[in-house]
Amino acid sequence: xxxxxRIDRSILNILQExxxxxxxxIAERVHSSVATCQRRIEKLRADGVLVxxxxxxxxxxxxxxxxxxxxxxLEKQNTDILKQFEHRMxxxxxxxxxxxxxxxxxxxxxxxxxxxxxxxxxxxxxxxxHHNVINVKSLFAMNCSKFETKLTL
Numbered sequence: 001x002x003x004x005x006r007i008d009r010s011i012l013n014i015l016q017e018x019x020x021x022x023x024x025x026i027a028e029r030v031h032s033s034v035a036t037c038q039r040r041i042e043k044l045r046a047d048g049v050l051v052x053x054x055x056x057x058x059x060x061x062x063x064x065x066x067x068x069x070x071x072x073x074l075e076k077q078n079t080d081i082l083k084q085f086e087h088r089m090x091x092x093x094x095x096x097x098x099x100x101x102x103x104x105x106x107x108x109x110x111x112x113x114x115x116x117x118x119x120x121x122x123x124x125x126x127x128x129x130h131h132n133v134i135n136v137k138s139l140f141a142m143n144c145s146k147f148e149t150k151l152t153l
Contacts, residue, residue: 002047007032009153011040012050016150019053056149064094064112067144068119071105072127073135081132082106088130094122105137 004012010030014021023041027034044050059065074085082100089098089109097110113119119138127133 002049004049004153007036008040008044008049011037012044012153013150015041015050015053019055059112064114066113066115066119067141068111068113069139069141070109070111071101071135071137071139072107072109072133073104074106075132075134077106085132088126092122092126094118105135 007030011026014026014029023034023037027037030037032040041050059067072085074081085107086098086100089095089107094111094113095109096112097108099108100106101108111119111122113122123136123138127136
């Protein structure tokens with residue numbers, strides 16, 4: 001694991017707040033040169049610390065206001081079966097996050113959809129047609145008081 005110094009952490013904090021921040025502004029804020037910041041950002045990308053720069057979209061305003069936390073239990077588990085499930089979830093546009101978890105369930109998903117009808121169709125397509133899924137528990141978000149992607153470093 002790579003050791004992050006003060007400048008790396010500062011650069012990452014700035015980029016997590018706004019990935020479109022100009023290099024010149026980043027350099028001023030971390031008290032470094034533009035060239036140094038550019039090299040550090042490239043190194044952070046190459047090392048896999050900085051994964052990607054994205055825009056956050058308001059789900060409700062984009063037409064997907066229903067957020068569902070879904071716990072999934074598989075009938076059988078082995079490395080290949082777990083990887084197949086993960087691969088399938090990566091290809092589902094409604095699935096925002098897929099975590100393999102320990103405990104009663106095997107996976108925890110965050111799913112966003114337009115409506116209850118769309119969620120019903122999603123579950124039938126993704127879970128009922130997949131014979132290895134034996135249990136699905138859905139929790140529907142009533143309100144979101146915090147949604148953050150930033151890791152304060």
